[in-house]
Amino acid sequence: xxxxxxxxxxxxxxxxxxxxxxxxxxxxxxxxxxxxxxxxxxxxxxxxxxxxxxxxxxxxxxxxxxxxxxxxxxxxxxxxxxxxxxxxxxxxxxxxxxxxxxxxxxxxxxxxxxxxxxxxxxxxxxxxxxxxxxxxxxxxxxxxxxxxxxxxxxxxxxxxxxxxxxxxxxxxxxxxxxxxxxxxxxxxxxxxxxxxxxxxxxxxxxxxxxxxxxxxxxxxxxxxxxxxxxxxxxxxxxxxxxxxxxxxxxxxxxxxxxxxxxxxxxxxxxxxxxxxxxxxxxxxxxxxxxxxxxxxxxxxxxxxxxxxxxxxxxxxxxxxxxxxxxxxxxxxxxxxxxxxxxxxxxxxxxxxxxxxxxxxxxxxxxxxxxxxxxxxxxxxxxxxxxxxxxxxxxxxxxxxxxxxxxxxxxxxxxxxxxxxxxxxxxxxxxxxxxxxxxxxxxxxxxxxxxxxxxxxxxxxxxxxxxxxxxxxxxxxxxxxxxxxxxxxxxxxxxxxxxxxxxxxxxxxxxxx
Amino acid sequence: xxxxxxxxxxxxxxxxxxxxxxxxxxxxxxxxxxxxxxxxxxxxxxxxxxxxxxxxxxxxxxxxxxxxxxxxxxxxxxxxxxxxxxxxxxxxxxxxxxxxxxxxxxxxxxxxxxxxxxxxxxxxxxxxxxxxxxxxxxxxxxxxxxxxxxxxxxxxxxxxxx
Numbered sequence: 001x002x003x004x005x006x007x008x009x010x011x012x013x014x015x016x017x018x019x020x021x022x023x024x025x026x027x028x029x030x031x032x033x034x035x036x037x038x039x040x041x042x043x044x045x046x047x048x049x050x051x052x053x054x055x056x057x058x059x060x061x062x063x064x065x066x067x068x069x070x071x072x073x074x075x076x077x078x079x080x081x082x083x084x085x086x087x088x089x090x091x092x093x094x095x096x097x098x099x100x101x102x103x104x105x106x107x108x109x110x111x112x113x114x115x116x117x118x119x120x121x122x123x124x125x126x127x128x129x130x131x132x133x134x135x136x137x138x139x140x141x142x143x144x145x146x147x148x149x150x151x152x153x154x155x156x157x158x159x160x161x162x163x164x165x166x167x168x169x170x171x172x173x174x175x176x177x178x179x180x181x182x183x184x185x186x187x188x189x190x191x192x193x194x195x196x197x198x199x200x201x202x203x204x205x206x207x208x209x210x211x212x213x214x215x216x217x218x219x220x221x222x223x224x225x226x227x228x229x230x231x232x233x234x235x236x237x238x239x240x241x242x243x244x245x246x247x248x249x250x251x252x253x254x255x256x257x258x259x260x261x262x263x264x265x266x267x268x269x270x271x272x273x274x275x276x277x278x279x280x281x282x283x284x285x286x287x288x289x290x291x292x293x294x295x296x297x298x299x300x301x302x303x304x305x306x307x308x309x310x311x312x313x314x315x316x317x318x319x320x321x322x323x324x325x326x327x328x329x330x331x332x333x334x335x336x337x338x339x340x341x342x343x344x345x346x347x348x349x350x351x352x353x354x355x356x357x358x359x360x361x362x363x364x365x366x367x368x369x370x371x372x373x374x375x376x377x378x379x380x381x382x383x384x385x386x387x388x389x390x391x392x393x394x395x396x397x398x399x400x401x402x403x404x405x406x407x408x409x410x411x412x413x414x415x416x417x418x419x420x421x422x423x424x425x426x427x428x429x430x431x432x433x434x435x436x437x438x439x440x441x442x443x444x445x446x447x448x449x450x451x452x453x454x455x456x457x458x459x460x461x462x463x464x465x466x467x468x469x470x471x472x473x474x475x476x477x478x479x480x481x482x483x484x485x486x487x488x489x490x491x492x493x494x495x496x497x498x499x500x501x502x503x504x505x506x507x508x509x510x511x512x
Numbered sequence: 513x514x515x516x517x518x519x520x521x522x523x524x525x526x527x528x529x530x531x532x533x534x535x536x537x538x539x540x541x542x543x544x545x546x547x548x549x550x551x552x553x554x555x556x557x558x559x560x561x562x563x564x565x566x567x568x569x570x571x572x573x574x575x576x577x578x579x580x581x582x583x584x585x586x587x588x589x590x591x592x593x594x595x596x597x598x599x600x601x602x603x604x605x606x607x608x609x610x611x612x613x614x615x616x617x618x619x620x621x622x623x624x625x626x627x628x629x630x631x632x633x634x635x636x637x638x639x640x641x642x643x644x645x646x647x648x649x650x651x652x653x654x655x656x657x658x659x660x661x662x663x664x665x666x667x668x669x670x671x672x673x674x
Contacts, residue, residue: 320639457610457643460520464603475642477610483641493517500518506611509592512521 020077020088024143026118031069033114039065078140085125085155087138097138103127105295107152109288111145116286121148125155156276156290186277187333187344189268196335197261198254199306200314201444265334270344277317277348279332291330295320297454297480298435299332299348301341301355301447305422308445313341317348318450318481330481345449354435354449359428365469366489367424374420375413382409419443429474429487429494431501436476438487450485452502454478460495474499520607523590523597531587531649534629535580543572589647591662596636598645608645614638615666620659622652634658 036043039061046061076089086098106126115121120142127137143151266283277296280288302314315333332348333341346352361367386405422442429438436455439447459475466472466489474487474495490498500507550568553560579602588599596615599607619635626632626648632655636645650658 456614456638456640457608457645459642460607461601462605467605477638477640477643479639483643493519496518496520503611506595506609507518507520509595510520510523510590510597510609511518 020079022077024120026120027073027142030114031072032066035065035069099125099127099138104155105292107155107290109148112285115142119145121145123148123151184272186272186347187270187340193336194258196310196312197258199310200335270332291317291319297478298450299345301345303445303447305443307335311338312336313338315341315345320480349449353432354437357432359430359439362427362489363491366427366471369489370424371420374416378412378416427488429490429498431498436502438485440488448485450476450478455502458499523588523599525589527587527649528631528651530629530631532580532584534625534631534649535583537625539579540576543576547572596645598647610638610645612665613669618659618662620655
């Protein structure tokens with residue numbers, strides 16, 4: 001064991017005295033700018049009104065936000081001692097939030113572009129409780145960037161928590177000199193990752209929103225009317241026009257999704273800390289989250305259809321005690337090449353088996369259900385369309401109804417069949433080396449790995465049809481993620497064997 | 513290790529027989545509303561077919577009489593020193609098992625209809641958002657005893673139940 005050393009006097013570290021301190025002085029620059037931003041609508045109003053009345057209003061309009069910003073700085077102070085972290089703020093309504101240090105589970109660093117120019121970082125300290133209230137979290141906005149980092153190291157290593165590095169001294173100060181100099185990088189952003197942007201759900205959503213917005217704008221500006229009025233057919237045939245519009249839309253989608261990906265995930269870095277995982281991302285506003293290794297109940301490997309086509313994967317952590325609304329904190333690796341993501345998954349899972357080992361298939365009955373569902377729904381919709389069209393007996397765009405049904409029906413059936421095939425092939429579950437591993441889905445396929453000791457209950461659900469097929473949907477409940485890991489349509493005996501292997505003894509009293 | 517496949521038996525206890533009456537009342541009210549609408553609709557609108565009551569009445573009666581019986585056969589519960597085991601539903605049947613060491617809270621709910629029949633619902637929650645176990649239609653006194661017992665057991669297990 002290395003002899004613990006006293007940390008050098010890094011700002012924010014080692015002050016056990018319990019004196020109230022102000023945030024970094026540079027916030028005197030940030031606060032007024034922010035307040036001015038909030039007052040901007042009012043200011044514009046004042047400038048307009050000010051041309052009529054005197055200039056004093058305008059001076060006041062600028063001065064008040066600045067004064068408010070200074071007041072905010074002067075009335076905000078924090079204190080860190082051996083037992084608690086406290087934040088005091090407010091002028092008229094004083095408010096003190098205090099968090100016991102042994103309950104701190106998350107320390108996040110966020111730096112907006114303004115912060116970064118001034119070398120500042122906001123420190124968000126949370127207890128990581130799922131039912132997040134005001135008293136579970138406080139934000140020190142902001143400290144010196146170097147000091148914020150030192151503070152994080154100090155706060156995440158409070159006494160009584162297991163350490164993989166040399167123990168801190170009595171004040172809980174970590175011997176910074178003993179920390180490894182080079183970070184253990186598990187995954188790092190590379191510009192090549194940008195090619196996966198269009199294949200992510202976020203990319204699609206951003207792009208769709210953009211197209212929707214543009215269409216709305218076009219409608220608002222009466223562009224459609226103009227298009228109709230101008231005799232486009234003279235210069236462009238309608239099919240060419242549609243092709244051009246589609247192409248333009250696709251390019252916009254592509255650019256938007258890539259930009260969105262770059263802004264969120266630029267600078268991405270996943271590193272292994274002694275007893276936690278650290279994720280840094282963001283091109284403009286950088287955000288560093290630390291996920292306590294103890295709280296990682298499992299991983300969820302995203303293998304959506306689009307990503308698989310592009311040769312990519314994504315990785316999320318199933319973290320216990322994280323506010324579910326704050327889902328980004330659980331992202332370990334964004335959409336990235338499969339080799340990189342799987343490497344990270346193996347590291348986080350502890351070994352390669354849960355990521356690579358083949359899963360137990362769920363059998364013919366479960367696969368038949370995928371086919372019946374996909375083809376059945378398609379058949380019902382097509383049948384209804386055919387009946388409706390045949391009854392109306394009209395020709396749409398010059399072709400009879402049956403022609404349209406066939407033209408749309410054949411690809412629809414083909415897509416449904418492909419989906420059913422992929423969904424059937426994806427089904428699987430297994431208990432591998434103390435972890436429950438399940439996989440299902442096609443368009444949004446995921447392979448989920450949950451540590452056995454994080455399984456806090458079982459739900460076995462079966463509809464009438466499932467019971468007739470001898471299948472059950474086995475759901476392991478957990479405190480992390482969205483509360484459950486689901487194995488779809490498992491043969492009943494296999495489901496019980498899986499549950500029994502995962503939580504030995506729990507089912508004993510109820511099995512015969 | 514034996515190769516005999518594991519088989520989960522049903523939980524040991526049924527809920528109170530009076531639960532059937534509660535469910536009958538519930539389903540009866542629902543059926544009455546639907547039947548009432550089906551009888552009235554052809555009078556009010558011309559395009560509703562006149563045979564709609566002939567469809568609604570048998571379905572409503574089956575719903576009010578058959579469904580409670582079906583539910584009653586499915587709903588069962590059991591607790592041991594180490595776990596809680598419940599079974600509920602009708603078309604989709606759910607069996608839930610939670611180890612006592614992971615139990616966080618034990619709640620007793622007495623709804624309006626349940627109170628009329630002297631019944632209560634016991635809800636056992638774990639740290640999971642998807643993990644609550646519900647036993648509906650328990651005799652009120654038994655439900656109170658059960659809450660008492662489960663709370664004491666869960667406390668004895670200790671830990672932070674996550």
